[in-house]
Amino acid sequence: MASNNWIFSFIIVFGFCTFSSYVEGQNSVVELNEDNWTDMLKREWMVEFYAPWCPACKALEGIWKEFAQHSSGLGIKVGKVDVITSPGLSGRFMVTALPTIFHVLNGEFRQYKGSRDRESLMTFIEERKWQQVDPVPGWKSPNSLQMSVVSSFFKLSQNLRDLHNKMTEDFGLPTWGSYLIFAIATILMGALLGLVLVCLLDLIYPPKHTSVQSSVPTKTQKKKDSDDELADEDIRDDLVDDASQSEGEKQTDSESDQDYKTQSPNKMKKRRPRRAD
Known part of the structure; x- marks a missing residue:
């Protein structure tokens, strides 16, 4: 009978320790890095960006652990990112000061800028004050391509x-x-x-190939050029003939006018004066 009580007590103690370890593990701060940072896109999170050498981060460390222990009652998960070991995440979230805290829900990221004490952090979640904070724009969202x-x-x-x-x-x-x-x-x-x-x-975009014309004239081109030269010579000859013919006609006309002037005085009759009445 005593042995049965001892076994029963052992089972109760072992189960309680296992459950306590499980709850403590669920309420502890989750270390996030380049490999598992997308886990924060699945639930509601509060994430701290810190560096081991940062004095303000060391001052927040105890408060952040207490906040994580009460996270089960808030229905959120609490995580932290070391910017030294995960520089890509500091660039993805554009972290310019330490410590920096983000609230994450449904793929929306909001930066927490309130007091860094446990009561203020819990009030921020319980009273849903994060709704009063504008989310990070889409082009600066950590899960965007840029x-x-x-x-x-x-x-x-x-x-x-x-x-x-x-x-x-x-x-x-x-x-x-x-x-x-x-x-x-x-x-x-x-x-x-x-x-x-x-x-x-x-x-x-391949370049366009342009054909280069040869500077050496072909037989067809030579024949065409000779025909054009002959045609030009014919036109010039015609113009010369027309010009000489017109000058001859002018000379003939001037000679006929001269003959008329020399002959007309002899042919013209003098009129007699009229007698006055």
Whole structure:
């Protein structure tokens, strides 16, 4: 009988500990990163962006954990993002100050700018004060295409900085040498990208081929030119003939007028004067 009571007590204690661990796990702060950040699009979330070196973030850490413990009664999930290990998310959300808190619901993102104490955070959810805050515009929404591009640039800049630190610290390369390598790599990549773009444009919009006329005249062209020259000569001859003929006619007319003037006085009769009445 005593053994049965001991087994029953063990089951109760084990079940209570398991349930407590489950509830504590459900009410703990969820670490979000580049891989699981889309989980915040499924439910209502409050997400903090922080950095380990930030004094204000360290001051908010205890309050954020207490807020997460009461999140089950609020029906929300509480998460946090380390901007050092997830630079792409800081670029995706355009985080410019730390700590930064976002409220997320149904794919809408609103930045929380109230007091950073547990009561104010709970009131913000319980009284639905987030409805008074304008959501982030669509073109700046973290799940938009353009912000995905910005996120990629932030991750690229972080990788380049890590590479710079590795070359200067691990390999002992001077700072100017690292900058020189980056400059040469940038020029080469730009030239390669320009070449690729030119090839793509030639494939999409091929250039039009124009036929070049030969400067050496063909037989047909020679014959045509000779015919034109003959025609021009005929026209000039006709014009010369017409001009000479017209001059001859003028000369004949002037001679006939002269003859008439010389002959007319002899042929004309003098009139006798009339006698006065």
